[in-house]
Amino acid sequence: MHRHSHDIVEKKLAFSVGFNLIITVSEVIGGLISGSLALVSDALHNLSDTGALLTSYFARKISKKPRDRKYTYGYKRSELVASIINIVVLLSISFTIILEGVKKLVYPSEINTLVMLVIAYIGLFGNLFTAALLFAHRKENLNLKSAFLHIFSDMFSSIGIIVTGYIMKYYNLWILDPIITFVIAGYIIFESIHILKESIRIVMQGIPEGVDLDRVKKLLEEFDFVENVHHLHIWSLDGHTLYLETHVKVNGEEYDRYLGEMKGLLKKNGFFHSTIQLESKECNENCIADF
Ligand SMILES: [Zn+2]
Ligand SMILES: [Zn+2]
Ligand SMILES: [Zn+2]
Numbered sequence: 001m002h003r004h005s006h007d008i009v010e011k012k013l014a015f016s017v018g019f020n021l022i023i024t025v026s027e028v029i030g031g032l033i034s035g036s037l038a039l040v041s042d043a044l045h046n047l048s049d050t051g052a053l054l055t056s057y058f059a060r061k062i063s064k065k066p067r068d069r070k071y072t073y074g075y076k077r078s079e080l081v082a083s084i085i086n087i088v089v090l091l092s093i094s095f096t097i098i099l100e101g102v103k104k105l106v107y108p109s110e111i112n113t114l115v116m117l118v119i120a121y122i123g124l125f126g127n128l129f130t131a132a133l134l135f136a137h138r139k140e141n142l143n144l145k146s147a148f149l150h151i152f153s154d155m156f157s158s159i160g161i162i163v164t165g166y167i168m169k170y171y172n173l174w175i176l177d178p179i180i181t182f183v184i185a186g187y188i189i190f191e192s193i194h195i196l197k198e199s200i201r202i203v204m205q206g207i208p209e210g211v212d213l214d215r216v217k218k219l220l221e222e223f224d225f226v227e228n229v230h231h232l233h234i235w236s237l238d239g240h241t242l243y244l245e246t247h248v249k250v251n252g253e254e255y256d257r258y259l260g261e262m263k264g265l266l267k268k269n270g271f272f273h274s275t276i277q278l279e280s281k282e283c284n285e286n287c288i289a290d291f
């Protein structure tokens with residue numbers, strides 16, 4: 001039963017990816033014919049959504065590959081690599097569109113509002129259709145929920161373009177087209193930078209969000225056999241799995257018991273991969289311990 005419903009979701013997702021690509025192409029063509037840059041920027045937004053879906057789909061497949069002698073941590077970071085490439089491409093297209101928008105702001109040109117409106121309506125109904133497809137599944141998991149919410153909020157950009165189209169049709173205010181372009185491109189850049197920041201944090205082995213280094217240090221130092229904790233490093237492979245590496249100076253010689261108790265406590269706190277170096281003397285000669 002469960003497997004069955006899972007297949008349906010995957011089919012629906014694959015269908016909405018294909019459908020989105022058709023809308024993207026028609027928006028680019030419609031944008032070129034009508035002279036509306038806003039349509040092209042909305043196409044870029046659709047493309048970014050489709051690209052994100054596709055890269056995460058394929059990267060997820062690759063990331064399931066077992067670790068081997070070359071990639072000893074496995075392939076979990078492939079999703080991260082894919083998302084960074086995706087964002088770099090998106091950012092460069094966004095800046096190109098903004099540059100075009102500046103030109104149109106200085107030299108506004110007439111827009112075929114009929115073509116623009118027809119294509120914008122197609123985009124809006126495409127969004128409505130995809131949202132309706134995913135509506136029934138929006139509570140199944142976090143990914144589907146955010147996909148649904150995203151598509152739902154995308155409808156506002158389509159509505160914005162339609163409203164702009166009507167205003168331009170009746171008042172010949174061609175300058176509105178580059179202005180709404182800036183809003184859409186700005187939104188894409190804003191979202192991309194947010195994702196890029198998260199990705200960079202993981203690549204730089206930064207401490208994962210919600211983890212407090214000092215709290216973990218204190219947690220370990222509460223054991224009566226622990227004298228001090230230093231060289232503490234916490235990072236994440238993919239944003240979900242936590243890794244911990246540390247030196248612990250202990251008083252006593254029941255090393256296996258110490259390790260067992262510390263690793264047990266760490267596991268309870270979400271650290272399933274920990275490497276602990278036990279020491280009976282301070283290691284200050286041979287290691288740099290700032291933490
Ligand atoms: Zn979107
Ligand atoms: Zn270190
Ligand atoms: Zn040490």
